[in-house]
Amino acid sequence: MGGQSLFEKVWNDHVVVPETEDTPAVFYIDLHIIHEVTTPQAFNMLRDTGMKVRRPDLVLATMDHSTPTVPITNLEESLDAVSDPEPANQIRAMVKNCDEFGIKLHGFGDAHRGIVHVIGPEIGATQPGKTIVCGDSHSSTHGAFGAMGFGIGATMVGHVMATQCLLLRKPKSMAVNITGKLKLGVSAKDIILALIGKIGVDGGTGHVIEYRGETIHDLNMEERMTICNMSIEAGARAGMIAPDTTTIEYLRGREEAPQGAAWDTAVERWLTLPSDPDATFDKEVNLDVSELEPQVTYGTNPGMVVPISKPVPNPGDNMSFKKSINYMQVEADKPMLGTKVDVVFVGSCTNSRMTDLRNTAKILKGRKVADNVRMMIVPGSEAVKQKAEAEGLHEIFTAAGADWREAGCSMCLGMNSDKLGKGQLCVSTSNRNFEGRQGPGGRTVLASPQTAAASAIAGVIADPRDLI
Amino acid sequence: MEKITQLTSKTIILAIDDVDTDQIVPARFLTTIQREGIGESLFIDWRFDKDGNEIASFPLNAPEAKDRKILVAGRNFGCGSSREHAPWAIYDFGIRAVISSEIADIFRNNSLNNGLVPVVVDTETHQWLLNNPEVEITVDVEACEVRLPDGKAIPFQIEPFARHCILEGVDQMGFLLQNLENIKAFEKNRSWQP
Incomplete structure (x- = not known):
């Protein structure tokens, strides 16, 4: 065996x-x-x-x-x-x-x-x-x-x-090997968006993905969560990352984590979980992220994504593709950069943790959200909210003119009053750019917290690398 | 759940790829705490314009669609969220089988749990079905095949236990409950406790 x-x-x-x-x-x-x-x-x-x-x-x-x-x-x-x-x-x-x-x-x-x-x-x-x-x-x-x-x-x-x-029934397995060092202004969100762009929104159907490689090893737990979170956007049943010292240090001392002798036993067990060197997978994909740019979506599913400086692809005679970019009111062969923005949403189970809020604050610090933009920042939990406030991040957000709100799913899916109006364009750190997802007739561009913050300041879709 | 052995019907064609569950039932309709009445929100933003008028060209709005039991949809149907409201709404419309070349995992499981038969066929058959709107076909759950008007039988796969439940019209819960003693033994004997 x-x-x-x-x-x-x-x-x-x-x-x-x-x-x-x-x-x-x-x-x-x-x-x-x-x-x-x-x-x-x-x-x-x-x-x-x-x-x-x-x-x-x-x-x-x-x-x-x-x-x-x-x-x-x-x-x-x-x-x-x-x-x-x-x-x-x-x-x-x-x-x-x-x-x-x-x-x-x-x-x-x-x-x-x-x-x-x-x-x-x-x-x-x-x-x-x-x-x-x-x-x-x-x-x-x-x-x-x-x-x-x-x-x-x-x-x-x-x-x-x-x-x-x-x-x-036991699902199939798929290894995604990610290599290369991320450039400044490029984040875990850009990795997962690029991967979905590469394998498609059904690329993982029927499979459990394991994300591996040096790039994954170097990510903190919150960044790893951003990656695994969007496994479903690639159609996968689940996405997993092997536990290591980063995982263990994250869990140490948390209230529901094992304590005392039970902790040592648990850690010992956890460290037996990583894949054996000779483990095999039903499918394998490689992604080198050393030249990766910030990614933005242009269509109505997360696989319709481009590097921020690159043009929207031409649909040819693909009807589903045409329907999608007509809905988004974007033009083929032109980049998304410079597209006017109405709303910026930082939040959701993809990007609402401390790493995301700190990345947002770094860009917003000492700057102002453009007059034409409403920016909402929604922490993932009450604890995240309290921690961000203890670090003074909320002061950076409100000084920039952003709206700092209570924890929840909020505008990721528009189930309560946080909704886009018809035709409004939102640069969103959430996970789905489906038609009307953030409110009927609303248009969603998925991006990282850095790209969202840069776009809030510029009032148009903007490259965060210019502000770092 | 009603028993389904086979379905014979003309088809409704929705020739769009990657139809997601937010289109099938938008999130703003998930605030209900009931199972009943969800059918009214089915594809609501595609069925009606902003003033609430029916969009005549949308396939589910065709008068004959109400009597049809089989939906032929573009590739990767049902992607997105885990909301079971999606198959509930499709079922409420009267549809009992969805055919595509690919169906998203969670939607497929949710459908099987609700007597909506997910049918994945080869791309050639799929394209033929998309191109031929007015044909009557049969989805045979017992034989695991789709029969086309020329008599050609196209096989499809369905998880055997889910198939058994659909043929008998029973929920999968019964089998789980039969295993309660095994579950208790597992909890007692495992090497660590969650």
């Missing part, structure tokens, strides 16, 4: 009943993260069938998607004042469901309320070797720790609640 990959080790460690020709594997889930949007129907199912949440101790609950990003001190008194009625109803349902089923909820006022994929790592619940699911496709984020994180629908959320297991 040949060596095993990181993914195979984690997979094998969670098979309760092996798959057969007729039946999938019964596969154990170590951590179930839940939020208000994709759980109400699953809770209803449990109620209707008289079932319980089997392991409430393995559930991490918060509210992030439909929450307003203005302060809420008291749910009853201030929610209706700042929220649309339907999301408010959903938020209340979440509080009630968690209470009824005995689940601890990181709700308003909790230091760890925030975006599901920000708080899991932040409290140390995300750990190497765990299987982590959430009714949210960006659950791939947790793979940055050498965990296997993947998104599931509401029916499967119900399966995990009732049994702590899922029925799964």
Whole structure:
């Protein structure tokens, strides 16, 4: 038998009943993260069938998607004042469901309320070797720790609640080898956008990606999370990175990380997880990032991406492509650089952590957001917000004229009042530039926090390398 | 879930690649806490203009579309989020099978859990279906094949257990619950605890 990959080790460690020709594997889930949007129907199912949440101790609950990003001190008194009625109803349902089923909820006022994929790592619940699911496709984020994180629908959320297991067929594996040193002004976001541009939005379908190589090794945990987060934008089931000393140092001392002797045992186990040297993969891709430029999307899926100085490709007679750039109102054969911007959004589970906020602040410091631009900066969690404020980053943001808001998913998907208007163009650090994703008729250009900040100052899509 | 053995219908053609779940059901409709009524938001921003008028040229707005059970969509259908609202809305419209040359993973799983049959065919067949809007075809879940009007049978793959559940009209939960003792034993015997 040949060596095993990181993914195979984690997979094998969670098979309760092996798959057969007729039946999938019964596969154990170590951590179930839940939020208000994709759980109400699953809770209803449990109620209707008289079932319980089997392991409430393995559930991490918060509210992030439909929450307003203005302060809420008291749910009853201030929610209706700042929220649309339907999301408010959903938020209340979440509080009630968690209470009824005995689940601890990181709700308003909790230091760890925030975006599901920000708080899991932040409290140390995300750990190497765990299987982590959430009714949210960006659950791939947790793979940055050498965990296997993947998104599931509401029916499967119900399966995990009732049994702590899922029925799964083993996915295929794919190695992405990334080499080269990033230039100044180029970030993890640019790496993942360039990769999706290279392999396409379906390049990873059916596969679990392992990101490897010297470039990945040199990234901090928050940058690794940015990469793994967008695995789903390449169609992949999950994206993983082998745990190493960077991973261990990040987790050390976090409240849900093992402590004392248990910590030493855990670290010992975690360090056995990296792929064996002779591990094989179903597919392998190489990407050299030493000459990589900041990347911007021009179309309506994340694979429609160009280096910032390069022109938008010509669609020829591809109808889907034409439809996409017509929607975006961009011209083929011209670069995106210089395109007028209405809104800049820094936030989302892709780019709302301290590294992202610091990178944004470096560009904004001592400068002003252009008059034609509304810039929103939305931290990933309450804890990120507090830390950023302790460092004084919020003062840089507000002095530049940006709007510094409460934690949540916010304008990444426009579920509450943070929405684009029809036709508005937003340079966004989020993960999806789908039609209307940030509000009906809105146009999204995905970019790094650095590119977003540079564009906010210029009032048009701008190259951050000119401001560093 | 209703049992499906085979479906015979003319097709609805949506010849757009990479249709994402934000188009199928935009996020602003995910604030519901019910399963019911989601069909109304299906492709809403493609079905209606900004004044709320139906866009006649959109394939799902064709009068005959309501009676059709099979959607033929462009490559990589259902990419994006994990929202199960997407297959719920498609199912509510009356569609029971989606055919493409490629279907995104999470959407495919969500469809299988809701009696919506995801059918991936070879690119040649896919193109032929996209080019021939008014033909009646059969999706045979039992035989795992799509039968074209000329009698040609195109095989497709479907995960055997999900296929069993669709043929019997049962949820996958039953099988998981049958394994509870195995799950408990696994929890007890594993070398570390989460």
